[in-house]
Amino acid sequence: MWSSEPEVTALVCTDCGRTMSGLDDDIIHFCSGCRSVWSLESGRLVQFPFYTARTPSEQPGAPDLHLPFWLVRISTPGISILVRREHTSSPLEFPRNFDPSAERNLESITTEPEDRLVAVPAFLCERASRIGWRVTRHLTPVSDSDVPARALAGGVVTGGEAESLAGEIALIDMRRRNPGLAWAAALPDARLKGVMAVGFNLLAHGLQLAGIRLVLPYTTMADVRALIDFLDLTVPDG
């Protein structure tokens, strides 16, 4: 069968023929020749539209590192949700799992229809949903920007995982707009749109983004050395 997964995949951009490098766990690969982004899915490289966003930092200087974010389109005609008041004065104990008949003061709301993009970190980090939510709020993806020639670090989060995490980020946003969110009938529908590169001034700011510490994607065992080499970072001895 042709559709079976190939044993070996050549990490080469099929648009311009340039080879792409990456670490062992990388799923997202960036071609610095034609500035295209590829995701390894079932042993095949699949191209995704590439976007960039300016670094959130106001500091001067070019970013040291561009980290990949999946752009996921969230669309919903409106979701039925239940919202509770901030305080319930009932001295009675409630069931452990959600039971709408157990509470009296639940308010039923249908959310506004929405269709928007959510940024999902494609790398490993401590609070991915919160970072994704902040990047979604503050950054706008642009497709015709002058992408720096510096390579984009690879991502380890698959497209499918990004779609499910986008649902969580959308729910965080929904909860901000509806304090006391108790239950939602469904998660928003999520579809991959592309990959966005966000620049970080790593050396100047440390591993920080909007006050949240980033855990670099390759902190396991020997991969740390490979990432340091990849970024040309100078690490003091000892």
Place this chain on the structure above:
Amino acid sequence: MKSSRALSCPSCAGPLSLPDGEIQGRCGHCGMPVRINGRVKRFIMKSSLDGTGALRTVRRMLCDRNTRRGALSRAKVDRPRLFYVPFWHVSAQIHGFASGLDPVWEEQEIQVAVDTDGNRHKVPSSGVTRMVRFRKGADSAFREIAFRSSLNMSAADLEPLGIPGLDEDAQLSIDGLGIQRTILPDGLEPLDRKPASEGIVVDPSVPLSQALAGADRYFSRLADGASGGLEQRWSSYAVTGRRVRLIFYPLWIVGFECDGRRYHVVLDGESGRAVRGILPGRSRDLNVLSAIVASIWALIPPLFLAVAASDGPMSGNAAAFIKCLPGILAALAVAAAGTWKLLGILDSISGKGSDVVI
């Protein structure tokens, strides 16, 4: 132990040879970077213990005071064998949230009713109070779930060695083993770069899909734990960035024969400590001791009677014999009771297992 698998380069169709532990590399002919699909990166923990060290450890154990005396001189110890046993290491990050009601409690000091007149008529006492916790209500809660976790699972059955398997349900740690359910030892090296010079690398028998399913169950349990204490809870989370590694951990197995029986000891190759094993116990020594004690005890009544018959009250003087009879009967009763007690002790000693299990 170094092994390789021939594949063809998708670019130049030349033979592509990468070590087993590698999942990425370059074609030796055209230099094309390639990725091997379906492979898992492998790491190995080098054994800090060598064969001589393993033998020395077992010899030391055979000299231990809990093991049979002289076992070391009688034991025929085999050549120690080093096995690299596989463990799946699955790591992931879990993000989501849990909403629900967080109960609010309030403490109040109340007077305690006491029975002052002894007629079971209790009245509130002004001096005796105690703190009581009342449920006041509940607050709407929204908790963020955000953590990274990892799990090590046995990729081969180690039960025949007496080592319990590690999995998502394992509650107990394995005593003496450097690799635990969530802990990886320091010093792991990629398997491809420094292959082990000696030892047998055990192939995993637990499929990767089973390990991933077990890890997902474990991560789900951890995520559910984030909403602990909440009522009316509703949670949602996503497991992302799953990464799998295959870790080979060194275990030395030293077998030996002693007094016609086979024994074995499993040593941790990293720490050098004994993980599991069976050694000849001291019960045989105790049996010999029991027999000696029983023989001495058995000789006491006849000796006593012989002495009594020759010089004592039983030598012919009937009046003296009658006078001493209560004493003799008491001595015999004490001897009988002592014999009964001694038999119990000897029985408990001989009932003990003959081996020392580590």
